[in-house]
Amino acid sequence: MILACWSPKGGSGTTVIACGLAAVLARSGPAAGALLVDLAGDATAVLGVPEPAGPGLAEWLAAGGDVGVGALARLEVAAGTGLGLLACKPPGPESRLGPGRAETLLDALGADRRAVVADCGSGAAGAGLVLAAGAAASLLVLRPCYLALRRALAAPVRPSGVVLVAEAGRSLGRRDVEDVLGVPVMAEVAVEDAVARAVDAGLLARRVPRPLERALRPLVVGHAGRDAA
Numbered sequence: 001m002i003l004a005c006w007s008p009k010g011g012s013g014t015t016v017i018a019c020g021l022a023a024v025l026a027r028s029g030p031a032a033g034a035l036l037v038d039l040a041g042d043a044t045a046v047l048g049v050p051e052p053a054g055p056g057l058a059e060w061l062a063a064g065g066d067v068g069v070g071a072l073a074r075l076e077v078a079a080g081t082g083l084g085l086l087a088c089k090p091p092g093p094e095s096r097l098g099p100g101r102a103e104t105l106l107d108a109l110g111a112d113r114r115a116v117v118a119d120c121g122s123g124a125a126g127a128g129l130v131l132a133a134g135a136a137a138s139l140l141v142l143r144p145c146y147l148a149l150r151r152a153l154a155a156p157v158r159p160s161g162v163v164l165v166a167e168a169g170r171s172l173g174r175r176d177v178e179d180v181l182g183v184p185v186m187a188e189v190a191v192e193d194a195v196a197r198a199v200d201a202g203l204l205a206r207r208v209p210r211p212l213e214r215a216l217r218p219l220v221v222g223h224a225g226r227d228a229a
Contacts, residue, residue, distance in 0.1 A: 002109050003219070004135035005163070006120035006128060007142065008151030013165045014141040015042045016199055017189065018119035020212045021219055023047075023205050025115040026082035028220050032114045033082030037105075039128045040121035044087050047079045048202020051089055058088035061101045061127055069108040080205030084114070102130035132157045139163050139186065139219070144172040149180050161186035163219070186222065189215040 005018040019036065026034035036043060037057070044051045056075055060067060072086065079085035105127060109116045118135065120128030132138050133156075140159035142148050144166065152159075162177055162185045174185045194209040 001137065002106075002116045002118060002131065002135040003137045003139060004118045004120050004128075004132045005139045005141055006132045006157070006159075007122045007140065008148055008155050010122045012122065012141045012143050012148065013189070014121065015040055015046055015119050016195065016204070016212075017139075017141050017163050017165070017216070018117050019043055019046045019204050020195075020208050021216050022115075022117040023080055023083055023208050024213050024216050024220055025117065026080060033084065034115040034117065035076070035084045035086065035109070035112060036079065037086045037109060037116060037118040037131070038088055039126075039131065040119045041088050043079075043085060043119055045202070046199055047085065047205040049077065049079050049085065049087075049205070052077065052087050056088045057086045061088075061105065062098050063101070064098060065100070065104075069104060072105075072108060083205060097126050102127035106130055106134045129156060132159075137161065137219075137222070140181075140183075141165065142177065143167060144170045144174075144177055146172070149177065152181060159183055164188045166190050187215055187218050 005014050007014040022034045022036035060071060060075060076084045076086055118131045120132045138157060138159045139161055140152060141163045142152060144164060161183055162181065164174060164177060164185045166188050174188060178185055189212060192211045195212050198204045198207060198209050
């Protein structure tokens with residue numbers, strides 16, 4: 001199952017949520033592991049792994065149809081215990097998208113036996129839009145502010161649920177977000193110093209902070225339930 005994480009505007013924490021979720025899923029099912037698909041260009045920095053020296057996901061998306069899905073496996077790098085990464089260099093692949101490549105990627109990821117988490121970036125455009133619209137779970141990562149809600153209402157994709165990045169002092173809360181968007185908040189992640197330190201140190205893949213893991217646990221349990229069904 002593909003879980004697509006995206007946001008209506010930059011600075012929402014989408015990449016941290018996607019990386020943390022992929023790392024937790026990889027450890028929850030060690031027999032299969034998990035795959036993180038980076039469409040924003042920042043996953044290597046957050047996970048603390050080197051950027052690909054050669055071609056990456058952006059180059060695959062820009063290629064012609066003669067470069068098949070088999071090449072994706074050769075582009076994958078190890079990013080942690082049970083965690084594979086399809087990385088791309090910033091600013092991401094949206095401006096270099098070959099005909100039909102995003103749809104081909106969606107089909108290939110849907111056939112993967114692992115849990116697949118896609119960081120679709122902000123604005124849901126290009127390949128990110130295709131994955132956010134076609135994923136089994138389309139997760140809108142949102143900070144509870146008026147501007148973010150306004151952008152979310154105008155987004156071209158209707159999410160299946162929200163990951164709320166909660167901040168102290170905000171006047172809007174979980175119920176406000178659910179009322180405005182008409183979809184459930186599936187996980188609520190508090191802004192924590194421990195998470196910021198793990199990201200700054202490039203340790204998120206090796207040691208997911210407990211507050212982040214606890215907050216993302218409902219998504220992991222939901223994924224396991226869908227697999228069982």
